[in-house]
Amino acid sequence: MMFDMEQLDLARSYKLLSSSIVPRPIAWVVSQDANGVANAAPYSLFNFFGGHPPVVCIGMGRLKGRDKDSLANIRATQEFVINMVTAPLAHAMNTTAVPFPTGVNELEKAGLETLPCMKISGCRIKSSPLALECRLQQIIDVQPSSVIVLATVQAMHIDDEYVKDAKRCYIDSSRFVAIGRMESPGWYTTTAGRFVMRQLSVEEWEASRISSVRK
Template identity: 40%
Template sequence: MFYDARKNDHGLPHDPIKAIVAPRPIGWITSMSAAGDINLAPYSFFNAVSSRPTIVTFSSEGQKDSLAFIRETREFVCNLATWDLREAMNKTSAPMARGVNEMEAAGLEAAPSCLVKPPRVAASPCALECVLLQILPLSDIEGRALDAYVVFGEVIGVHIDDRYIRDGLLDTAAMKPIARNGYHNYSVVEREFRMVRPSRA
């Protein structure tokens, strides 16, 4: 099949695009307002886009609390969402009133960060402490402003649970990170395979 994405005329009961761009890492973002309110929310439009320096990005569709808090304090933390934390992660996706601490509502313990003010999820095996670089408002090919914003942050601190470091390497599969697919579906990384990049001929 082929469909025009501008018309969204695929004829299917649900839009397939998120099932195509999958699996997508989950940015489980902790942020703090200037008044000290804590927000924890998962974003499936998330990834790393640079290694030197390390820069991560996530996209917010709509003016959500994470976006508002990061604008105020210019800091956030990306917590790794894993199989063991899947139910708690899902609870933090529920709409809650501003000022409600999603971390507490999901029964998660907070741990202090080292270089930024927002706390991290104590049970998460990895967390990235970030400082805001920029928030980019998006527009379509006609130049019309969208209610969507891309947040870029530079990673200035990294937490890793030492239990997952094996022979000097971080064992991704052992942490069982989860990722978002289409619809209400997720994936879990439990197995890896290795391929070495070809050298130049």
């Protein structure tokens, strides 16, 4: 079956993509407004798109043409933090997704403690094992319903227990048990189930083909 995306409305187009492009990592964004009032919200249209400079992108919707609190704060301060969501933090993350009125501190509602950032203003979630301090680089307007937030990572915080070799930047990501978003509205998965496939050289690939033919 072929879906002509140009013939679909926003709701159906989003439904197709969000249920097909899975799993998606979750950016648990902590930002603050010009007065220092904190806000937290999860976004699953997220990934990193470059290592040097370290670039991350987040897709953020605009409800009825208006910025959500996270986006309004990012525009105002040019800074924000991305926290990793692990399985034990799933319910706290879900609390911060509740559409509280502007000015409500979702971190307090979820019972989350914070730590100060080092390179930017604001705070990060203490119980999250990984946090990225980010500085806004560009906001790309995607008419009519969303924007893409492009940012550079200024600092990364990782709990010591997940660092295998700090000098060589080796991280034991298998221990995070991070959660990812599946199809809408409420399905999630974790990174607990993993398997290994090593990158093959051309010679190794050809040898494996010969071996499989012989069998």
